Amino acid sequence: MFKSFRGGVHPNDYKSYTANVHIEKVPVSKKVIIPVSQHIGAPGVPIVNIGDRVKKGQLIAKAEAPITSYVHASTSGKVTDIAVYSSSYRDKSLAIVIESDGLDQWMPGLPLNRDWEKMKVEEIQGIIKEAGIVGMGGANFPTHFKLSYGPEKKIDTVILNGSECEPYLTSDYRLMIEETEKVVTGFRIALKCLNVKRGIVGVEDNKPEAIKVLTEAFKGTGVEVVALPTKYPQGAERMLIKVLTGREIPAGKRHSDIGVVGLNVSTIVAVANAVVNGIPAIERVTTVTGDAIKEPKNLLVKIGTSFKDVIDYCGGYSKTPKKIINGGPMMGYAQDSLEIPVVKGVAGILVLSKDAVSHDEKSACIRCGRCVKACPIGLVPSMLSILSERDRHEEARESYGLMNCIECGSCAYVCPSKRNIVQNIRYSKSKNAAHAHK
Ligand code: SF4
Ligand code: SF4
Incomplete structure (x- = not known):
């Protein structure tokens, strides 16, 4: 029996806007603005110049510090600017602007269907590093770092976080249902990297379809799929680890200090894409939703596509927007411009009208506790x-x-x-x- 965590709340989940909407691919925009800082750690260092022609998947910024991440072109075209731009991560970042040639042409030589089970761990870790994968649940921590812990860390459990407890967001839910095989492959690759046998998948019980397909798909792998009572913030790493393993992360410590690594569904799908098919982190699934969006959708979006282009693809607004949030309503950040790019950590874009936003005036604390x-x-x-x-x-x-x-x-x-x-x-x-x- 799994124990719940202390505190927490039960907000309305509003997931019905997009829970049953299949993932759609957004066509390439005229230009993409790709920040070199989309992750915790040092920014990537550009290795292209203005005027260069690049292909989709090509490395455009190198990772030179101990904690950092690689950055790739998300489409083919011409580099037209390298300058500081507004971003959906860290407000502003140096960014590489690519004007699309409309061909969306891959760089040559992509491997297809590599047999990861025959590959050496070091080779897999190198691929994950060079693919520029970061925690796509919003943590933005470089994934290769987590998957390269040595025996001194005594990691004995890897957790796949399928909670997606933020109201409105359904990108991970759709991936669990539509890309089940990649979820299984990516998670098994993570277990191999860390030489760990114990894998646990935690999914809240408001996602019965995901629990069903994952339980079936992980059969025979030794990985346990656990249905958890729905409570916010179940998906926060500390809460999920406590609930699934009974271990608590002491103040000021990280999950790895108690022998656990936690990974998010979108991240693990990116791992499968990179290791099996050589595809770097150039796109992600994002939920575009809220009462002011004409057609709420789950979208596969190229990194660097503007919020505006993504919202336009959903038919624009159905009502005057009052608040635009990068992420969900509980942990997301309000945005005042749509001219910012989707980066690796953007799990959702939420657009709310005045009807859905609280108008209560802030008042003094009444010490209610x-x-x-x-x-x-x-x-x-x-x-x-x-x-x-x-x-x-x-x-x-x-x-x-x-x-x-x-x-x-x-x-x-x-x-x-x-x-x-x-x-x-x-x-x-x-x-x-x-x-x-x-
Ligand atoms: S935001 Fe911080 S202070 Fe508020 S409930 Fe969450 S953890 Fe506690
Ligand atoms: S009124 Fe004060 S004590 Fe009550 S919930 Fe708000 S901040 Fe906390």
């Missing part, structure tokens, strides 16, 4: 928020565990005074950036 009860980490969100407003950021870090906040938004969700708890916490964290957990 609901935020404390909802916090899955055991923090005191009301205090963190107040300290942030008073610019007492160091005190928030040293005395109230600020840096352990996973920004799940459960506190703000239950707050009757509609206080900007998460924004305040993010602000305080930015003021304590030098103390961020590595």
Whole structure:
């Protein structure tokens, strides 16, 4: 029997907009803007020049630091600019702009159907590194790093996170159903990389179809598929590891410090694409949804495609948009421009009208304690928020565990005074950036 985690909330999941909508491929845009920083760690270093012609899948930015990631062209065409652009990750980033030639032509020599079971672990790890794969659930951590832990880390369990607990988002759900074989292959490759036998797939019980197909597909592999009671933020790494293994990540530590590696569904599909067919991380499935989108969809989008092009592909707006969010409503970031590119970590674009956005005015904290009860980490969100407003950021870090906040938004969700708890916490964290957990 799996125990649940403390706190958490049960928001309406709004997944019916797109849960049954098949993944569609978005046609190539006239231009793609590809940031060299789409990941935790140092930005990639451009290796192309303005005027160069590139092919789809071609390496365009090298990874030269210990923690960083490679970046590739997502279509064929001409490099027309290399400059700082607005981005959906880290606000601004140096980016390589490619004007499409409309041919979407692959670089030559792509391997097809490699037999990964016969490949050496080091070869597989090298492929994952060179494919530029990062955590696509929003963590953006370079995946090769996670899949190259040596025996000293004593990793004994690998978890596949199929929770997708953020309301509205269904990209991982559709991948589990439509690309089941790739999910199985990618996860088995991860187990091989880490020389681990114990693999667990955690899926919330509001996705019975995914549980059914994955249970069938993993039969005979030794991997266990577990249906978990639906509760937000089940998909947060700390919560999922606690629920599936009973282990807790101590404050300031990482999953690997307790012998566990967690991977997201989109990431594992990218691993299968790279290792079997040599396809680097040049596209991802993104859910475009919300009450203000004319035709909500799950879309396979080339990295670098603008939010505007993606929304236009969904028929544009059905109502005047009030709020556009990169990601889901709980952990996503509000955006004020559509001229930003989809990057590797964009799992969803949510567009809400005024009818779907809360209009309650923020008021003073009434010390009701609901935020404390909802916090899955055991923090005191009301205090963190107040300290942030008073610019007492160091005190928030040293005395109230600020840096352990996973920004799940459960506190703000239950707050009757509609206080900007998460924004305040993010602000305080930015003021304590030098103390961020590595
Ligand atoms: S304080 Fe942080 S971890 Fe706790 S509920 Fe709020 S956002 Fe989530
Ligand atoms: S839920 Fe809101 S009003 Fe209640 S204690 Fe927390 S911050 Fe204050």
